[in-house]
Amino acid sequence: MAIKYKPQLQYPDIQDLSSQIRFVSQEGKIWLGEQRMLLMPLSALANFRREMVDLLGIERAKGFFLRLGYQSGLKDAELARKLRPDSSELDIFLAGPQLHMLKGMLRSRPIEVDIDVEKGRFYAEIDWLDSFEVEICQTELGLMDQPACWTLLGYACSYTSAFMGREIIFKEVSCRGRGDDKCRVIGKTAEEWADSAEFKAYFKNDPVIEELYELQSQVATLRSRLHSHDGQYYGVGQSPAYQRICQTIDKAARGKVSVLLLGETGVGKEVIARSVHLRSARAEQPFVAVNCAAIPPDLIEAELFGVEKGAYTGASQSRAGRFERAHGGTIFLDEVIELTPRAQATLLRVLQEGELERVGGQQTRKIDVRVIAATNEDLAEAVQAGRFRADLYYRLNVFPVQIPPLRERREDLPLLAEHFLKKFHEQYAKKTLGFSDRALEACQHYAWPGNIRELENVIERGVILTDSNESISVEALFPGLALAGQRGGVRLSRAGELTAGGAETARHWVEQILDAGIGLDEVEAILMREAMRRGQHKVSRAARLLGMTRPALAYRLKKVEGGLPDE
Structure with a gap:
Protein backbone atom coordinates (compact mmCIF):
# COMPACT_ATOMS: atom_id res chain seq x y z
CA MET A 1 0.00 0.00 0.00
CA ALA A 2 1.51 3.33 -1.08
CA ILE A 3 1.49 6.12 1.53
CA LYS A 4 2.67 9.64 0.84
CA TYR A 5 3.42 12.11 3.63
CA LYS A 6 1.96 15.61 3.28
CA PRO A 7 3.42 18.57 5.21
CA GLN A 8 0.14 19.34 6.98
CA LEU A 9 0.08 15.91 8.61
CA GLN A 10 1.27 15.65 12.21
CA TYR A 11 3.51 13.08 13.89
CA PRO A 12 1.54 10.32 15.68
CA ASP A 13 1.26 10.51 19.47
CA ILE A 14 4.70 9.82 20.96
CA GLN A 15 3.29 8.40 24.21
CA ASP A 16 3.85 4.80 23.06
CA LEU A 17 7.55 5.58 22.63
CA SER A 18 8.11 7.83 25.64
CA SER A 19 6.37 5.31 27.94
CA GLN A 20 9.18 2.87 27.15
CA ILE A 21 11.71 5.05 29.00
CA ARG A 22 12.24 3.87 32.58
CA PHE A 23 14.62 5.35 35.11
CA VAL A 24 15.67 2.79 37.72
CA SER A 25 17.85 5.10 39.77
CA GLN A 26 18.47 2.68 42.61
CA GLU A 27 20.21 0.39 40.12
CA GLY A 28 21.88 3.17 38.16
CA LYS A 29 20.12 2.18 34.93
CA ILE A 30 17.95 3.74 32.24
CA TRP A 31 15.89 1.59 29.87
CA LEU A 32 14.27 2.23 26.49
CA GLY A 33 12.23 -0.90 25.92
CA GLU A 34 14.81 -3.66 26.33
CA GLN A 35 17.77 -1.41 25.48
CA ARG A 36 19.93 -0.03 28.27
CA MET A 37 20.57 3.67 27.64
CA LEU A 38 23.00 6.27 28.95
CA LEU A 39 22.77 9.95 29.80
CA MET A 40 26.09 11.65 29.21
CA PRO A 41 27.27 15.21 28.49
CA LEU A 42 27.46 16.18 24.85
CA SER A 43 30.88 17.65 25.58
CA ALA A 44 32.21 14.19 26.43
CA LEU A 45 31.02 12.82 23.09
CA ALA A 46 32.49 15.86 21.37
CA ASN A 47 35.91 15.15 22.89
CA PHE A 48 35.60 11.51 21.90
CA ARG A 49 34.79 12.45 18.29
CA ARG A 50 37.71 14.85 18.09
CA GLU A 51 40.08 12.14 19.36
CA MET A 52 38.72 9.63 16.84
CA VAL A 53 39.25 12.10 13.99
CA ASP A 54 42.79 12.83 15.21
CA LEU A 55 43.56 9.12 15.60
CA LEU A 56 41.94 7.68 12.46
CA GLY A 57 41.54 10.63 10.11
CA ILE A 58 38.30 12.02 8.67
CA GLU A 59 37.34 9.13 6.40
CA ARG A 60 37.98 6.34 8.89
CA ALA A 61 36.28 8.27 11.70
CA LYS A 62 33.29 8.85 9.43
CA GLY A 63 33.00 5.11 8.82
CA PHE A 64 33.25 4.42 12.55
CA PHE A 65 30.41 6.82 13.46
CA LEU A 66 28.24 5.69 10.55
CA ARG A 67 28.52 2.11 11.83
CA LEU A 68 27.82 3.30 15.38
CA GLY A 69 24.55 4.89 14.25
CA TYR A 70 23.72 1.85 12.13
CA GLN A 71 23.66 -0.47 15.15
CA SER A 72 21.35 1.88 17.04
CA GLY A 73 18.94 2.06 14.11
CA LEU A 74 18.54 -1.71 13.95
CA LYS A 75 17.42 -1.85 17.58
CA ASP A 76 14.93 0.99 17.14
CA ALA A 77 13.36 -0.50 14.00
CA GLU A 78 12.63 -3.63 16.00
CA LEU A 79 11.10 -1.54 18.81
CA ALA A 80 8.92 0.47 16.39
CA ARG A 81 7.39 -2.64 14.85
CA LYS A 82 6.57 -4.06 18.28
CA LEU A 83 5.01 -0.85 19.61
CA ARG A 84 2.94 0.00 16.53
CA PRO A 85 1.86 -3.38 15.13
CA ASP A 86 -1.58 -2.11 14.11
CA SER A 87 -0.52 1.33 12.82
CA SER A 88 -0.08 2.48 9.23
CA GLU A 89 3.28 1.96 7.57
CA LEU A 90 3.84 5.72 7.68
CA ASP A 91 3.25 5.92 11.45
CA ILE A 92 5.58 2.97 12.02
CA PHE A 93 8.27 4.63 9.89
CA LEU A 94 7.84 7.96 11.70
CA ALA A 95 8.71 6.23 14.98
CA GLY A 96 12.35 6.44 13.82
CA PRO A 97 12.45 10.25 13.53
CA GLN A 98 10.42 10.45 16.76
CA LEU A 99 12.93 8.26 18.60
CA HIS A 100 15.71 10.46 17.23
CA MET A 101 14.00 13.46 18.80
CA LEU A 102 13.14 11.59 22.01
CA LYS A 103 16.83 10.81 22.51
CA GLY A 104 17.78 14.47 22.08
CA MET A 105 19.74 13.92 18.86
CA LEU A 106 17.92 16.49 16.69
CA ARG A 107 14.56 17.83 15.61
CA SER A 108 13.28 16.07 12.51
CA ARG A 109 10.91 17.76 10.03
CA PRO A 110 9.75 15.57 7.12
CA ILE A 111 9.35 17.43 3.81
CA GLU A 112 8.25 14.46 1.72
CA VAL A 113 7.88 10.74 2.47
CA ASP A 114 6.64 8.30 -0.19
CA ILE A 115 6.38 4.67 1.01
CA ASP A 116 5.19 1.49 -0.66
CA VAL A 117 6.56 -1.44 1.32
CA GLU A 118 4.86 -4.06 -0.82
CA LYS A 119 6.44 -2.73 -4.04
CA GLY A 120 9.69 -1.80 -2.30
CA ARG A 121 9.41 1.89 -3.23
CA PHE A 122 10.81 4.50 -0.85
CA TYR A 123 11.67 8.17 -1.05
CA ALA A 124 12.10 10.62 1.81
CA GLU A 125 13.30 14.19 2.11
CA ILE A 126 13.75 15.41 5.68
CA ASP A 127 15.17 18.50 7.36
CA TRP A 128 17.32 17.92 10.44
CA LEU A 129 17.23 20.84 12.87
CA ASP A 130 19.49 21.34 15.89
CA SER A 131 21.65 18.28 15.11
CA PHE A 132 23.92 17.33 18.02
CA GLU A 133 26.67 16.50 15.52
CA VAL A 134 26.53 20.01 14.05
CA GLU A 135 26.90 21.38 17.58
CA ILE A 136 29.96 19.14 18.08
CA CYS A 137 31.51 20.59 14.92
CA GLN A 138 30.85 24.11 16.14
CA THR A 139 32.45 23.49 19.55
CA GLU A 140 35.28 21.01 18.81
CA LEU A 141 36.08 20.53 15.14
CA GLY A 142 35.07 23.70 13.33
CA LEU A 143 33.42 23.73 9.90
CA MET A 144 34.18 20.64 7.86
CA ASP A 145 34.67 20.08 4.14
CA GLN A 146 31.84 17.54 4.01
CA PRO A 147 28.50 16.85 5.73
CA ALA A 148 29.06 16.03 9.39
CA CYS A 149 25.93 14.21 10.69
CA TRP A 150 27.51 10.76 10.44
CA THR A 151 25.90 8.94 13.37
CA LEU A 152 22.45 10.27 12.46
CA LEU A 153 22.97 9.19 8.86
CA GLY A 154 23.99 5.65 9.83
CA TYR A 155 20.91 5.43 12.04
CA ALA A 156 18.59 6.56 9.24
CA CYS A 157 20.07 4.02 6.79
CA SER A 158 19.75 1.01 9.09
CA TYR A 159 16.37 1.98 10.59
CA THR A 160 14.78 2.47 7.16
CA SER A 161 16.43 -0.58 5.62
CA ALA A 162 15.08 -2.75 8.45
CA PHE A 163 11.67 -1.10 8.11
CA MET A 164 11.47 -1.59 4.33
CA GLY A 165 13.11 -5.02 4.20
CA ARG A 166 15.53 -3.78 1.53
CA GLU A 167 18.60 -1.56 1.45
CA ILE A 168 17.85 2.15 1.78
CA ILE A 169 20.59 4.80 1.69
CA PHE A 170 20.27 8.31 3.11
CA LYS A 171 22.64 11.11 2.19
CA GLU A 172 23.03 14.68 3.40
CA VAL A 173 22.52 17.03 0.47
CA SER A 174 23.26 20.01 2.69
CA CYS A 175 24.68 20.33 6.21
CA ARG A 176 25.24 23.22 8.60
CA GLY A 177 28.36 21.37 9.78
CA ARG A 178 30.06 22.39 6.53
CA GLY A 179 28.56 25.90 6.39
CA ASP A 180 25.22 25.31 4.58
CA ASP A 181 22.13 27.08 5.86
CA LYS A 182 20.38 23.85 6.89
CA CYS A 183 20.78 20.09 7.23
CA ARG A 184 18.68 18.17 4.72
CA VAL A 185 18.79 14.45 3.92
CA ILE A 186 17.34 12.41 1.07
CA GLY A 187 16.70 8.68 1.33
CA LYS A 188 15.97 6.23 -1.45
CA THR A 189 16.74 2.66 -2.47
CA ALA A 190 20.40 1.77 -2.96
CA GLU A 191 19.79 1.03 -6.63
CA GLU A 192 18.73 4.63 -7.22
CA TRP A 193 22.07 6.04 -6.04
CA ALA A 194 24.79 6.02 -8.70
CA ASP A 195 27.56 5.89 -6.08
CA SER A 196 25.91 3.44 -3.68
CA ALA A 197 28.85 1.01 -3.75
CA GLU A 198 31.24 3.77 -2.69
CA PHE A 199 28.95 4.85 0.16
CA LYS A 200 28.33 1.27 1.36
CA ALA A 201 32.09 0.85 1.78
CA TYR A 202 31.83 3.02 4.90
CA PHE A 203 29.79 0.29 6.56
CA LYS A 204 32.56 -2.27 6.18
CA ASN A 205 35.20 -2.67 8.85
CA ASP A 206 38.06 -0.22 8.52
CA PRO A 207 41.22 -1.72 6.94
CA VAL A 208 43.27 -0.77 10.01
CA ILE A 209 40.82 -2.56 12.25
CA GLU A 210 40.86 -5.55 9.91
CA GLU A 211 44.63 -5.72 10.19
CA LEU A 212 44.44 -5.56 13.98
CA TYR A 213 41.79 -8.27 14.01
CA GLU A 214 43.93 -10.43 11.75
CA LEU A 215 46.91 -10.04 14.09
CA GLN A 216 44.71 -10.81 17.09
CA SER A 217 43.38 -13.88 15.29
CA GLN A 218 46.90 -15.10 14.60
CA VAL A 219 47.90 -14.61 18.24
CA ALA A 220 44.75 -16.42 19.41
CA THR A 221 45.49 -19.30 17.02
CA LEU A 222 49.04 -19.62 18.31
CA ARG A 223 47.82 -19.57 21.90
CA SER A 224 45.21 -22.18 21.06
CA ARG A 225 47.87 -24.43 19.59
CA LEU A 226 50.02 -24.01 22.69
CA HIS A 227 47.05 -24.84 24.89
CA SER A 228 46.21 -27.80 22.67
CA HIS A 229 49.75 -29.06 23.06
CA ASP A 230 49.42 -28.84 26.81
CA PRO A 405 27.70 -23.26 40.57
CA LEU A 406 26.98 -20.69 37.88
CA ARG A 407 25.59 -18.17 40.38
CA GLU A 408 29.07 -17.98 41.97
CA ARG A 409 30.80 -17.24 38.67
CA ARG A 410 28.47 -14.65 37.13
CA GLU A 411 31.41 -12.99 35.38
CA ASP A 412 31.37 -15.97 33.02
CA LEU A 413 27.69 -15.58 32.09
CA PRO A 414 28.26 -13.27 29.07
CA LEU A 415 31.02 -15.56 27.74
CA LEU A 416 28.91 -18.68 28.16
CA ALA A 417 25.85 -16.96 26.68
CA GLU A 418 27.76 -15.88 23.57
CA HIS A 419 29.27 -19.36 23.26
CA PHE A 420 25.86 -21.03 23.25
CA LEU A 421 24.35 -18.29 21.07
CA LYS A 422 26.94 -18.97 18.36
CA LYS A 423 26.33 -22.70 18.68
CA PHE A 424 22.56 -22.41 18.19
CA HIS A 425 22.86 -19.82 15.42
CA GLU A 426 24.75 -22.46 13.46
CA GLN A 427 22.49 -25.31 14.54
CA TYR A 428 19.24 -23.55 13.57
CA ALA A 429 20.71 -21.68 10.56
CA LYS A 430 19.54 -18.28 11.76
CA LYS A 431 21.16 -15.06 12.93
CA THR A 432 19.53 -13.02 15.67
CA LEU A 433 20.73 -9.60 16.84
CA GLY A 434 21.88 -11.17 20.09
CA PHE A 435 20.49 -10.53 23.54
CA SER A 436 18.68 -7.35 24.43
CA ASP A 437 20.26 -5.45 27.33
CA ARG A 438 17.23 -6.28 29.45
CA ALA A 439 17.56 -9.99 28.64
CA LEU A 440 21.20 -9.96 29.76
CA GLU A 441 20.13 -8.09 32.89
CA ALA A 442 17.58 -10.83 33.66
CA CYS A 443 20.23 -13.51 33.13
CA GLN A 444 22.57 -11.80 35.58
CA HIS A 445 19.90 -11.76 38.30
CA TYR A 446 18.55 -15.27 37.80
CA ALA A 447 19.82 -17.90 40.25
CA TRP A 448 20.33 -20.65 37.61
CA PRO A 449 19.42 -23.67 39.74
CA GLY A 450 20.16 -25.86 36.70
CA ASN A 451 23.52 -24.11 36.16
CA ILE A 452 25.23 -24.23 32.76
CA ARG A 453 22.93 -26.93 31.41
CA GLU A 454 19.92 -24.74 32.19
CA LEU A 455 21.62 -21.72 30.61
CA GLU A 456 22.24 -23.71 27.43
CA ASN A 457 18.61 -24.84 27.28
CA VAL A 458 17.31 -21.32 27.95
CA ILE A 459 19.42 -19.85 25.16
CA GLU A 460 18.37 -22.58 22.74
CA ARG A 461 14.73 -21.74 23.51
CA GLY A 462 15.48 -18.03 23.02
CA VAL A 463 17.01 -18.65 19.58
CA ILE A 464 14.06 -20.83 18.56
CA LEU A 465 11.47 -18.22 19.63
CA THR A 466 13.29 -15.23 18.11
CA ASP A 467 13.12 -14.42 14.41
CA SER A 468 16.24 -13.66 12.42
CA ASN A 469 17.47 -10.06 12.70
CA GLU A 470 15.60 -9.53 15.97
CA SER A 471 16.95 -9.25 19.51
CA ILE A 472 16.36 -12.09 21.97
CA SER A 473 13.99 -10.65 24.58
CA VAL A 474 13.44 -11.47 28.24
CA GLU A 475 10.17 -13.21 27.38
CA ALA A 476 11.89 -15.44 24.82
CA LEU A 477 14.40 -16.58 27.46
CA PHE A 478 12.03 -16.83 30.43
CA PRO A 479 8.45 -17.42 29.22
CA GLY A 480 6.06 -17.83 32.13
CA LEU A 481 8.42 -16.50 34.80
CA ALA A 482 8.00 -13.21 36.65
CA LEU A 483 9.47 -10.34 34.65
CA ALA A 484 10.94 -7.09 35.84
CA GLY A 485 8.45 -4.39 36.76
CA GLN A 486 8.07 -1.72 34.11
CA ARG A 487 8.77 1.09 36.53
CA GLY A 488 9.79 -0.28 39.88
CA GLY A 489 13.12 -2.04 39.42
CA VAL A 490 11.72 -5.46 40.38
CA ARG A 491 14.01 -8.10 38.92
CA LEU A 492 13.82 -11.71 37.83
CA SER A 493 15.51 -14.05 40.27
CA ARG A 494 15.28 -17.62 41.42
CA ALA A 495 12.14 -19.20 39.95
CA GLY A 496 10.19 -15.92 39.89
CA GLU A 497 11.43 -14.52 43.20
CA LEU A 498 11.21 -10.71 43.40
CA THR A 499 14.24 -8.72 44.47
CA ALA A 500 15.63 -5.17 44.63
CA GLY A 501 13.54 -1.98 44.42
CA GLY A 502 9.86 -2.72 44.87
CA ALA A 503 10.39 -5.97 46.79
CA GLU A 504 8.70 -4.73 49.97
CA THR A 505 5.68 -3.48 48.05
CA ALA A 506 5.52 -6.73 46.10
CA ARG A 507 5.70 -8.80 49.29
CA HIS A 508 2.82 -6.79 50.77
CA TRP A 509 0.39 -7.36 47.91
CA VAL A 510 1.51 -10.96 47.48
CA GLU A 511 0.57 -11.59 51.12
CA GLN A 512 -2.80 -9.92 50.58
CA ILE A 513 -3.53 -12.09 47.54
CA LEU A 514 -2.56 -15.30 49.32
CA ASP A 515 -4.50 -14.40 52.47
CA ALA A 516 -7.59 -13.73 50.34
CA GLY A 517 -7.34 -17.18 48.78
CA ILE A 518 -7.11 -15.82 45.22
CA GLY A 519 -5.69 -18.37 42.77
CA LEU A 520 -3.01 -17.79 40.14
CA ASP A 521 -5.43 -18.04 37.21
CA GLU A 522 -7.68 -15.40 38.78
CA VAL A 523 -4.73 -13.05 39.39
CA GLU A 524 -3.71 -13.40 35.74
CA ALA A 525 -7.27 -12.77 34.55
CA ILE A 526 -7.62 -9.65 36.76
CA LEU A 527 -4.34 -8.22 35.47
CA MET A 528 -5.30 -8.80 31.85
CA ARG A 529 -8.79 -7.29 32.26
CA GLU A 530 -7.38 -4.18 33.94
CA ALA A 531 -4.72 -3.80 31.24
CA MET A 532 -7.41 -4.10 28.56
CA ARG A 533 -9.50 -1.44 30.32
CA ARG A 534 -6.56 0.97 30.56
CA GLY A 535 -5.60 0.20 26.97
CA GLN A 536 -9.13 1.07 25.77
CA HIS A 537 -9.69 -2.60 24.91
CA LYS A 538 -6.85 -2.63 22.38
CA VAL A 539 -4.86 -5.86 22.71
CA SER A 540 -1.61 -4.26 21.51
CA ARG A 541 -1.86 -1.44 24.07
CA ALA A 542 -2.70 -3.85 26.90
CA ALA A 543 0.25 -6.03 25.89
CA ARG A 544 2.60 -3.05 26.22
CA LEU A 545 1.27 -2.31 29.71
CA LEU A 546 1.96 -5.91 30.74
CA GLY A 547 5.37 -6.07 29.08
CA MET A 548 4.21 -8.83 26.72
CA THR A 549 3.98 -9.31 22.99
CA ARG A 550 0.56 -8.99 21.40
CA PRO A 551 0.39 -12.68 20.33
CA ALA A 552 1.25 -13.83 23.87
CA LEU A 553 -1.51 -11.71 25.42
CA ALA A 554 -4.00 -12.67 22.70
CA TYR A 555 -3.38 -16.34 23.46
CA ARG A 556 -3.97 -15.85 27.19
CA LEU A 557 -7.07 -13.72 26.62
CA LYS A 558 -8.52 -16.37 24.38
CA LYS A 559 -8.09 -18.95 27.16
CA VAL A 560 -9.69 -16.67 29.76
CA GLU A 561 -12.39 -14.85 27.79
CA GLY A 562 -12.98 -17.29 24.96
CA GLY A 563 -12.40 -14.64 22.30
CA LEU A 564 -10.74 -11.34 21.39
CA PRO A 565 -12.20 -7.85 21.11
CA ASP A 566 -12.29 -6.25 17.70
CA GLU A 567 -9.53 -3.78 17.04
Missing part, protein backbone atom coordinates in the same frame (compact mmCIF):
# COMPACT_ATOMS: atom_id res chain seq x y z
CA GLY A 231 45.99 -30.47 26.75
CA GLN A 232 44.42 -27.46 28.43
CA TYR A 233 40.74 -27.62 27.39
CA TYR A 234 38.74 -26.17 30.24
CA GLY A 235 35.67 -24.91 28.43
CA VAL A 236 34.49 -21.33 28.75
CA GLY A 237 35.28 -19.20 31.77
CA GLN A 238 37.53 -16.43 33.01
CA SER A 239 36.14 -15.76 36.49
CA PRO A 240 38.53 -16.14 39.45
CA ALA A 241 36.44 -19.04 40.82
CA TYR A 242 36.67 -20.97 37.57
CA GLN A 243 40.34 -20.17 37.01
CA ARG A 244 41.14 -21.54 40.48
CA ILE A 245 39.45 -24.82 39.51
CA CYS A 246 41.51 -25.01 36.31
CA GLN A 247 44.74 -24.36 38.20
CA THR A 248 43.84 -26.99 40.80
CA ILE A 249 43.09 -29.59 38.16
CA ASP A 250 46.36 -28.83 36.37
CA LYS A 251 48.20 -30.07 39.43
CA ALA A 252 46.50 -33.46 39.34
CA ALA A 253 46.09 -33.98 35.59
CA ARG A 254 49.62 -35.23 34.83
CA GLY A 255 49.49 -38.19 37.20
CA LYS A 256 47.17 -41.17 37.61
CA VAL A 257 45.54 -40.09 40.84
CA SER A 258 41.76 -40.57 41.06
CA VAL A 259 39.77 -37.34 40.90
CA LEU A 260 36.40 -36.79 42.54
CA LEU A 261 34.36 -33.95 41.00
CA LEU A 262 31.74 -32.45 43.30
CA GLY A 263 29.09 -29.89 42.46
CA GLU A 264 25.47 -29.27 41.62
CA THR A 265 23.85 -30.79 38.57
CA GLY A 266 24.65 -29.01 35.34
CA VAL A 267 27.89 -27.29 36.46
CA GLY A 268 29.97 -29.00 33.77
CA LYS A 269 31.55 -31.94 35.54
CA GLU A 270 31.99 -33.92 32.32
CA VAL A 271 33.72 -30.96 30.66
CA ILE A 272 36.17 -30.84 33.55
CA ALA A 273 36.66 -34.63 33.39
CA ARG A 274 37.54 -34.41 29.70
CA SER A 275 39.91 -31.58 30.55
CA VAL A 276 41.73 -33.78 33.06
CA HIS A 277 42.02 -36.50 30.43
CA LEU A 278 43.31 -34.16 27.72
CA ARG A 279 45.76 -32.56 30.13
CA SER A 280 47.19 -35.96 31.07
CA ALA A 281 49.68 -38.24 29.37
CA ARG A 282 46.66 -40.40 28.39
CA ALA A 283 45.25 -37.75 26.03
CA GLU A 284 45.72 -39.97 22.95
CA GLN A 285 43.96 -42.93 24.60
CA PRO A 286 40.18 -43.52 25.00
CA PHE A 287 37.95 -41.35 27.19
CA VAL A 288 34.80 -43.25 28.20
CA ALA A 289 31.95 -41.45 29.98
CA VAL A 290 29.34 -43.45 31.93
CA ASN A 291 26.21 -42.13 33.60
CA CYS A 292 25.74 -44.66 36.38
CA ALA A 293 22.23 -43.44 37.11
CA ALA A 294 21.11 -44.24 33.56
CA ILE A 295 21.98 -47.96 33.72
CA PRO A 296 19.57 -50.41 35.41
CA PRO A 297 21.06 -51.76 38.68
CA ASP A 298 20.95 -55.37 37.50
CA LEU A 299 23.00 -54.49 34.39
CA ILE A 300 25.51 -52.04 35.87
CA GLU A 301 28.21 -54.65 36.57
CA ALA A 302 27.99 -56.15 33.09
CA GLU A 303 28.10 -52.67 31.49
CA LEU A 304 31.13 -51.54 33.50
CA PHE A 305 33.19 -54.72 33.83
CA GLY A 306 32.00 -56.92 30.93
CA VAL A 307 30.16 -60.22 30.74
CA GLU A 308 30.92 -63.76 29.59
CA LYS A 309 28.58 -65.73 27.36
CA GLY A 310 25.90 -67.55 29.35
CA ALA A 311 26.51 -65.61 32.56
CA TYR A 312 22.78 -64.87 32.75
CA THR A 313 19.69 -65.16 30.58
CA GLY A 314 20.17 -62.97 27.55
CA ALA A 315 24.00 -63.00 27.67
CA SER A 316 24.28 -64.66 24.27
CA GLN A 317 27.89 -63.65 23.72
CA SER A 318 30.91 -62.41 25.64
CA ARG A 319 31.62 -58.70 25.50
CA ALA A 320 34.00 -56.24 27.06
CA GLY A 321 32.75 -53.65 29.55
CA ARG A 322 33.41 -49.92 29.68
CA PHE A 323 36.57 -50.38 31.76
CA GLU A 324 38.18 -52.64 29.17
CA ARG A 325 37.24 -50.18 26.40
CA ALA A 326 38.92 -47.42 28.38
CA HIS A 327 42.15 -49.44 28.87
CA GLY A 328 45.13 -47.11 28.77
CA GLY A 329 42.88 -44.06 29.04
CA THR A 330 40.30 -42.54 31.37
CA ILE A 331 36.83 -43.54 32.51
CA PHE A 332 34.41 -40.95 33.86
CA LEU A 333 31.81 -42.31 36.28
CA ASP A 334 29.08 -39.71 36.63
CA GLU A 335 26.60 -40.13 39.52
CA VAL A 336 28.94 -42.72 41.05
CA ILE A 337 26.73 -42.79 44.15
CA GLU A 338 24.20 -44.83 42.14
CA LEU A 339 26.50 -47.88 41.91
CA THR A 340 25.15 -51.06 43.49
CA PRO A 341 27.05 -52.57 46.45
CA ARG A 342 28.50 -55.34 44.21
CA ALA A 343 29.60 -52.80 41.60
CA GLN A 344 31.21 -50.72 44.35
CA ALA A 345 33.18 -53.75 45.51
CA THR A 346 34.40 -54.50 41.99
CA LEU A 347 35.35 -50.87 41.41
CA LEU A 348 37.36 -50.90 44.65
CA ARG A 349 39.31 -53.91 43.39
CA VAL A 350 40.03 -52.17 40.07
CA LEU A 351 41.37 -49.15 41.92
CA GLN A 352 43.46 -51.19 44.37
CA GLU A 353 44.74 -54.07 42.19
CA GLY A 354 44.34 -52.80 38.65
CA GLU A 355 42.44 -55.93 37.61
CA LEU A 356 38.88 -57.19 37.10
CA GLU A 357 36.82 -60.22 36.18
CA ARG A 358 33.90 -60.11 33.80
CA VAL A 359 30.48 -61.11 35.11
CA GLY A 360 30.27 -64.91 34.89
CA GLY A 361 33.97 -65.23 34.10
CA GLN A 362 36.97 -66.61 35.99
CA GLN A 363 39.81 -65.01 34.08
CA THR A 364 41.51 -62.09 35.78
CA ARG A 365 42.24 -59.23 33.38
CA LYS A 366 44.81 -56.55 34.05
CA ILE A 367 43.42 -53.09 33.44
CA ASP A 368 45.11 -49.68 33.33
CA VAL A 369 42.42 -47.04 33.66
CA ARG A 370 42.32 -43.71 35.38
CA VAL A 371 39.04 -43.16 37.23
CA ILE A 372 37.36 -39.78 37.48
CA ALA A 373 34.15 -39.91 39.49
CA ALA A 374 31.46 -37.29 39.97
CA THR A 375 28.39 -36.77 42.08
CA ASN A 376 26.06 -33.95 43.06
CA GLU A 377 25.42 -35.53 46.47
CA ASP A 378 27.56 -35.59 49.60
CA LEU A 379 29.45 -38.91 49.51
CA ALA A 380 30.55 -38.54 53.13
CA GLU A 381 26.90 -38.40 54.21
CA ALA A 382 26.15 -41.41 51.99
CA VAL A 383 28.92 -43.31 53.80
CA GLN A 384 27.39 -42.39 57.16
CA ALA A 385 23.99 -43.56 55.92
CA GLY A 386 25.42 -46.89 54.72
CA ARG A 387 24.68 -46.18 51.06
CA PHE A 388 28.31 -46.03 49.96
CA ARG A 389 31.41 -48.02 50.94
CA ALA A 390 33.78 -46.07 53.15
CA ASP A 391 36.91 -47.72 51.68
CA LEU A 392 35.80 -46.87 48.14
CA TYR A 393 35.04 -43.31 49.20
CA TYR A 394 38.57 -42.88 50.53
CA ARG A 395 39.98 -44.29 47.28
CA LEU A 396 37.94 -41.89 45.14
CA ASN A 397 38.40 -38.90 47.41
CA VAL A 398 42.18 -38.67 46.91
CA PHE A 399 41.82 -35.45 44.91
CA PRO A 400 38.39 -33.85 45.42
CA VAL A 401 37.46 -30.81 43.32
CA GLN A 402 34.42 -28.67 44.16
CA ILE A 403 33.09 -27.04 40.97
CA PRO A 404 31.31 -23.74 41.71
